[in-house]
Amino acid sequence: MSILEVKNLSVSFKQYTTGMKQKELQVISDLNVNLEAGKILAVVGASGSGKSLLAHAILGVLPSNAKISGSMTYAGEELTYSRKIALRGKEIALVPQSVNYLDPLMKVGKQVRTSVRSGDPARKQKEAFERYHLTQKVEELYPFQLSGGMARRTLLSTAVVSGAKVIIADEPTPGLDPAVMKEALRHFRELADSGCAVMLITHDIDSALSIADEIAVFYAGTTVEIAPVADFTGKGEALRHPYSKALWQALPQNEFIPLPGTQPHASSLPPGCLFEPRCPWATAACRKGRPDMRELREGTVRCIHAT
Amino acid sequence: MLSTPEEKNKQPLLNQRRRMLLTIVIAALFLLSIILGGLLLDEGRITTNLTERNAPPSFDHLFGTDWLGRDMFARTIMGLSLSIGVGLLGATGSALIALVLGMAAASMGKIADRLISWIIDLFLSVPHLVTLILIAFTLGGGFKGIVVGLMLTHWPSLARVVRAEVLQVRSAEYVQMSKQMGKPRWWIALHHILPHISPQILIGFMLLFPHVILHEAAVTFLGLGLSPHEPAIGIILSESMKYLSSGMWWLAFFPGLCLLIVVRTFDQIGEYLRVMLDPTRAHE
Amino acid sequence: MQLDAKDVGFRYGNGEWLFRGVNFTINPGEIVGIVGPSGQGKTTFARILAGFENPIEGTVTLGGLPVKKKGYQPIQLVFQHPEKAINPRWKMQKSLREGWEPERALLEAFGIEQEWLTRWPNELSGGELQRFCVVRALGPETRFLIADEMTTMLDAITQAQIWHAVLEIAKKREMGVIVISHEAKLIERLCSRVVTLNKNE
Numbered sequence: 001m002s003i004l005e006v007k008n009l010s011v012s013f014k015q016y017t018t019g020m021k022q023k024e025l026q027v028i029s030d031l032n033v034n035l036e037a038g039k040i041l042a043v044v045g046a047s048g049s050g051k052s053l054l055a056h057a058i059l060g061v062l063p064s065n066a067k068i069s070g071s072m073t074y075a076g077e078e079l080t081y082s083r084k085i086a087l088r089g090k091e092i093a094l095v096p097q098s099v100n101y102l103d104p105l106m107k108v109g110k111q112v113r114t115s116v117r118s119g120d121p122a123r124k125q126k127e128a129f130e131r132y133h134l135t136q137k138v139e140e141l142y143p144f145q146l147s148g149g150m151a152r153r154t155l156l157s158t159a160v161v162s163g164a165k166v167i168i169a170d171e172p173t174p175g176l177d178p179a180v181m182k183e184a185l186r187h188f189r190e191l192a193d194s195g196c197a198v199m200l201i202t203h204d205i206d207s208a209l210s211i212a213d214e215i216a217v218f219y220a221g222t223t224v225e226i227a228p229v230a231d232f233t234g235k236g237e238a239l240r241h242p243y244s245k246a247l248w249q250a251l252p253q254n255e256f257i258p259l260p261g262t263q264p265h266a267s268s269l270p271p272g273c274l275f276e277p278r279c280p281w282a283t284a285a286c287r288k289g290r291p292d293m294r295e296l297r298e299g300t301v302r303c304i305h306a307t
Numbered sequence: 308m309l310s311t312p313e314e315k316n317k318q319p320l321l322n323q324r325r326r327m328l329l330t331i332v333i334a335a336l337f338l339l340s341i342i343l344g345g346l347l348l349d350e351g352r353i354t355t356n357l358t359e360r361n362a363p364p365s366f367d368h369l370f371g372t373d374w375l376g377r378d379m380f381a382r383t384i385m386g387l388s389l390s391i392g393v394g395l396l397g398a399t400g401s402a403l404i405a406l407v408l409g410m411a412a413a414s415m416g417k418i419a420d421r422l423i424s425w426i427i428d429l430f431l432s433v434p435h436l437v438t439l440i441l442i443a444f445t446l447g448g449g450f451k452g453i454v455v456g457l458m459l460t461h462w463p464s465l466a467r468v469v470r471a472e473v474l475q476v477r478s479a480e481y482v483q484m485s486k487q488m489g490k491p492r493w494w495i496a497l498h499h500i501l502p503h504i505s506p507q508i509l510i511g512f513m514l515l516f517p518h519v520i521l522h523e524a525a526v527t528f529l530g531l532g533l534s535p536h537e538p539a540i541g542i543i544l545s546e547s548m549k550y551l552s553s554g555m556w557w558l559a560f561f562p563g564l565c566l567l568i569v570v571r572t573f574d575q576i577g578e579y580l581r582v583m584l585d586p587t588r589a590h591e
Numbered sequence: 592m593q594l595d596a597k598d599v600g601f602r603y604g605n606g607e608w609l610f611r612g613v614n615f616t617i618n619p620g621e622i623v624g625i626v627g628p629s630g631q632g633k634t635t636f637a638r639i640l641a642g643f644e645n646p647i648e649g650t651v652t653l654g655g656l657p658v659k660k661k662g663y664q665p666i667q668l669v670f671q672h673p674e675k676a677i678n679p680r681w682k683m684q685k686s687l688r689e690g691w692e693p694e695r696a697l698l699e700a701f702g703i704e705q706e707w708l709t710r711w712p713n714e715l716s717g718g719e720l721q722r723f724c725v726v727r728a729l730g731p732e733t734r735f736l737i738a739d740e741m742t743t744m745l746d747a748i749t750q751a752q753i754w755h756a757v758l759e760i761a762k763k764r765e766m767g768v769i770v771i772s773h774e775a776k777l778i779e780r781l782c783s784r785v786v787t788l789n790k791n792e
Contacts, residue, residue, distance in 0.1 A: 046718055253779075258749075262749075488664075
C-alpha cells in the first residue's frame with residue numbers, strides 16, 4: 001500500500017550569480033518515487049543527483065530560495081507545506097547522518113523521550129534502547145560521550161519511538177566498517193518489517209542491495225529507473241536504463257569500468273533526455289524531449305530505447 | 308531558515324540583496340551627509356544670539372535654540388560629526404589592535420597565546436567605561452586622550468573573535484593542504500587566513516562603531532572626555548541636562564534622538580554586511 | 592625511492608597509545624592497501640606518513656633520508672571530504688594551481704572540464720571537487736599518493752573514473768599509492784598487497 005507518493009516533483013533554486021543578478025537553477029526535474037508500508041526503497045545516484053534534496057522537499061526543510069512544483073501525497077492526501085511541518089518528526093521522521101543532529105546539551109535518554117508522541121515516554125524509550133542494545137547507562141550520557149555506533153543507534157531510537165510511519169535515512173552508513181554497517185542496515189530492515197516505509201538515501205549500491213526491496217536510480221535530479229533489487233545481478237542485463245547498467249558495472253566487484261563524462265549541471269541541462277550526452281544508445285529522437293517514466297518488466301524506466 | 312513558505316513565490320521588485328545594498332548605501336549617505344554637514348555648516352549658526360534664547364522648535368530653528376540662542380540643529384549636526392570622527396578613529400584603532408593581537412595569539416605559539424588571552428580576559432573583566440576613563444584621564448583628557456582611550460579599550464572582544472577564527476581556519480584541511488603544496492607561512496597567512504577573517508574584521512569594525520560613539524558620549528557627558536570647546540554630542544547632552552527641569556525638552560531630546568539614530572544606522576549596516584558576506588546565507 | 596616507516600608510535604599528549612611499533616614499507620609503483628577497524632588510527636598513520644603530524648616514536652624516511660619539510664611535499668594525501676580540502680573563497684583554478692601548474696591533458700584524464708575552473712567550490716558536486724583535489728596532489732614531484740577514503744563519498748562511476756586515472760599515472764610515473772578504505776572489494780580490485788593496522792602491533 002502506497003503511503004507517500006511523489007509525482008513529477010520539480011525543485012528550482014533562485015541563486016545570485018554575479019553580484020545582484022539572480023537566476024533559476026532546476027535541481028530536480030519530474031521526479032517520481034513511491035514509498036510503501038513495510039518496504040525499503042533505496043535511492044542511489046551520484047552526489048548532486050538530487051537525493052538529499054528529495055528528502056528535504058518531503059520534510060519541508062528546503063532553503064527559502066527554493067521553488068517547488070508537482071505533487072506529493074501522504075496517506076492519500078496532498079502534502080502541503082503546513083502539513084509537512086505538522087507531520088515532521090511525528091509521522092515522517094528523518095534519521096540523519098551524524099551525531100551533530102542531537103542536542104549537545106541534553107542527556108540522550110531525555111532527548112529520545114521528548115520524541116514520544118503517544119503512550120508512556122519512559123517505557124517506550126527503554127524499549128527502544130533495549131532493542132538497539134543501548135544499556136541503561138547510556139540514558140544519562142550526553143551526545144559527546146557517545147561512540148559513533150551508539151550515536152547512530154540513539155538517532156534510530158528517536159525515529160522509532162516517535163511512531164513514525166515513514167522513515168527517511170540520509171546517508172546513514174558512509175565510512176563505517178563492514179560489521180557496524182551490517183548492523184546499522186539490519187536495523188532499517190527491522191523497522192520496515194514492523195510496518196514502516198523506509199527511504200534509504202545512499203551512494204553505496206552494495207549496502208542498499210543487502211536490505212532494500214526496490215532501488216530508485218537518480219541522475220541529474222530525476223529518477224531514471226526504479227527496479228526490484230533482484231535485477232541488480234550479473235552484468236546488469238535485467239536493468240532497464242543504460243545509466244543503471246553503467247553504475248552497476250562500475251562497482252569494483254563487477255567490471256570496474258567507468259562510463260566517461262559527468263552528470264550535467266543544473267545550470268546547463270541538455271534539452272532532451274538528461275542522460276543523452278553520455279548514453280551509448282543515444283539517437284536523434286533522444287534529443288527531442290524528456291522521456292516520460294514508463295512501466296517495464298516489474299519496474300519503471302525513463303528511456304525510450306529500454307527493453 | 309529551515310522553514311520555507313513554498314507557496315508564496317512572487318517576485319518582488321527588488322530582491323533581498325538589492326534591498327540590503329540599497330539600505331547600506333542610503334545609511335552610508337546619511338552618515339556622510341552628517342559628517343559633511345558638520346564641516347560645512349555656517350559657524351554663525353552657533354554663535355551666541357541673545358535675542359533668540361530658549362526658542363522651541365520652529366521652521367527657523369528645527370531643533371530650537373538653547374539658553375545662549377545657539378541653533379540646536381547646527382549644534383547637533385556638528386556634535387554628531389565630531390562624534391562620528393572620534394568613533395571612526397577609535398573603531399579603526401581598536402580593529403587594528405584586535406587584528407594584530409588576534410592573529411598573533413593564534414599563530415605565534417602557546418606562550419604568546421596565553422599572554423594575549425590573559426590580557427583580553429583582563430580587559431574584559433573590567434567595564435569598558437572604567438578603563439576608558441582611566442586611560443583618558445592619565446593622558447590628560449581632551450581629544451587625544453579620549454581617542455587613544457577608545458582605541459585601547461574596545462579591541463578585546465573582537466580580538467577574541469579573530470583569535471578563534473584564525474585557530475579554526477588554521478586547522479582547516481585546505482590550509483594543511485597548502486603547507487603540503489609547499490606554501491610558506493606568510494603566504495598562507497596572506498592568501499588563506501586574512502581573506503577568511505577580513506569580513507569578520509569589517510563587520511566587527513561596523514559593530515564597534517556604535518559602542519565607541521556611545522562610550523565617547525558617555526565619558527564626555529561625565530566631563531572626562533572632550534573639552535566644552537569641542538561640542539561633541541556628549542557635551543551637548545550634558546549641558547542640556549541642567550535645563551531639562553525648566554521644560555526645555557528639545558535641548559536634550561533632538562540630540563539624543565539623533566545619536567540613537569546614528570548608532571542604530573551603524574548597527575544596521577553591520578548586520579546587513581554580516582548577512583551579505585556570510586556564504587551560508589548568501590542566497591537568502 | 593622507498594618510503595619507510597620504522598617503529599612508528601603515536602598518541603595525543605599523555606593519552607593512550609593509538610598505535611606503537613608500526614613498520615611499513617612501500618616501493619615506487621606499488622599499490623598497497625591499509626585496512627583495519629575504524630578508530631585504530633589509520634588516518635593518523637596516513638597523516639604521519641605524509642608529514643602532517645610528527646610521530647612520537649619511530650621514523651619516516653624516503654629513500655633512506657628524512658622527508659624534507661619545506662617546499663612541495665613528495666608524499667601527498669587526499670582526504671575523504673573534498674569540500675573541506677578546498678578553500679571555499681577561492682575559484683577552482685586557484686586551488687588547482689596552488690602547488691603546481693597541471694597540464695590540460697591531465698585535467699582531461701580526470702574529466703575536469705575547462706568551464707569548471709572559473710566556478711566557486713559550492714557550485715560543484717563532491718565528485719567534481721574530488722577530481723580537483725587528486726590532480727592538485729599529483730605534481731611532478733609526488734612520489735607517493737595516500738588516498739584516505741578518497742572515493743568513499745562518491746558514486747561507483749565517479750569512483751571508477753578517478754581510480755582508473757590515478758592508476759594510469761602511477762604506472763607511468765612509477766608512483767606508489769597507499770589506499771586506505773573500509774571497502775574490501777575496492778582494496779581487492781586495486782592493491783597488490785594489503786597491510787592490516789592493528790593496535791600495538
